[in-house]
Amino acid sequence: MALLSKSCVYGIRASIYIASEEENGFIPISQVAKELNLSPHFLTKILQELTNEDLLLSHKGPRGGVKFARDTSKIKLIEIIGAIDGMDLFTECALGLEGCGVYKPCPLHDSWTEHRRVLRELFEEENLYDLAMNVKNAGLRLRTLDQKEILDLKSSKKK
Amino acid sequence: MALLSKSCVYGIRASIYIASEEENGFIPISQVAKELNLSPHFLTKILQELTNEDLLLSHKGPRGGVKFARDTSKIKLIEIIGAIDGMDLFTECALGLEGCGVYKPCPLHDSWTEHRRVLRELFEEENLYDLAMNVKNAGLRLRTLDQKEILDLKSSKKK
DNA sequence: CAATATAAAGATAATAATGTCTTCAAATCT
């Protein structure tokens, strides 16, 4: 298990990319998918969840695409996560017991309740504008490695 | 997405129960499954992963069952999680980018690296003996609610 | 040795997540 589903991770990566291109208005999803090495149709579906939540605006036709509906410095990562994976990670019992805490708590209840609050804060702090700026300015990465980079990485591990 | 897979959660709940019964020697998986309201066959498969990792000892035949191979106060929750879900949650990039950090980091790299260490510590601190004792002494819960309890919970919400 | 109880292994099914492909609807451009 990973913390976030693949759909969610794709949605986050795409969101940061779209934020980094926001000065160019509507960005075609095909361009985002190409940049991030994702399936365009699959990404379209994922981004629709953001459109349905009014996080993204979409526009059909030539010069169409998607862009964020609000100031990206005000859009927090947790909104993207909530729209795609839902908020269960931040509200549910770690042992999946319904009513945990309200009714008899599970043995992890207290430590997990505290921890998931911290986890939530982590994603509440991060806004798309800052993340996009970091990517631009520090050369951070949003896409998977290409073949050459994988080879480089492997040979550097051997040393 | 939940933090842990269902298999892992079942494995954890069963482990705490088995630890709480350890004075009785080998505990039949059928008994564990009945107590926790789980499918016995499915639970058998999950616990096999713990047996394969030498966390559990198993014994066939009458008076057989499973019990922990080591002092349960020395067995940490993270060992159960690692055996069932693997350690990716505690080692991998939150955006699923291979080589993140070694190579170009993703924009969440630093905050997530710190956070997953804290998460790991949470599960490294919890040992089965203490968890089992808490369940016994404080009436904590390992199983899902039965029908009556669900109704009680719903009616209390309405107030 | 026979009956029984148990974990292990395997077959199969159901469901959810992931991914691809096709068609449709709307907007733009000439």
Place this chain on the structure above:
DNA sequence: AGATTTGAAGACATTATTATCTTTATATTG
């Protein structure tokens, strides 16, 4: 108006997860 570009919607395929059922192997008991 017709061609083109784009997001939306839907059909379908693949894979992983969750779950059930059957069979097998092994140990115990009488």
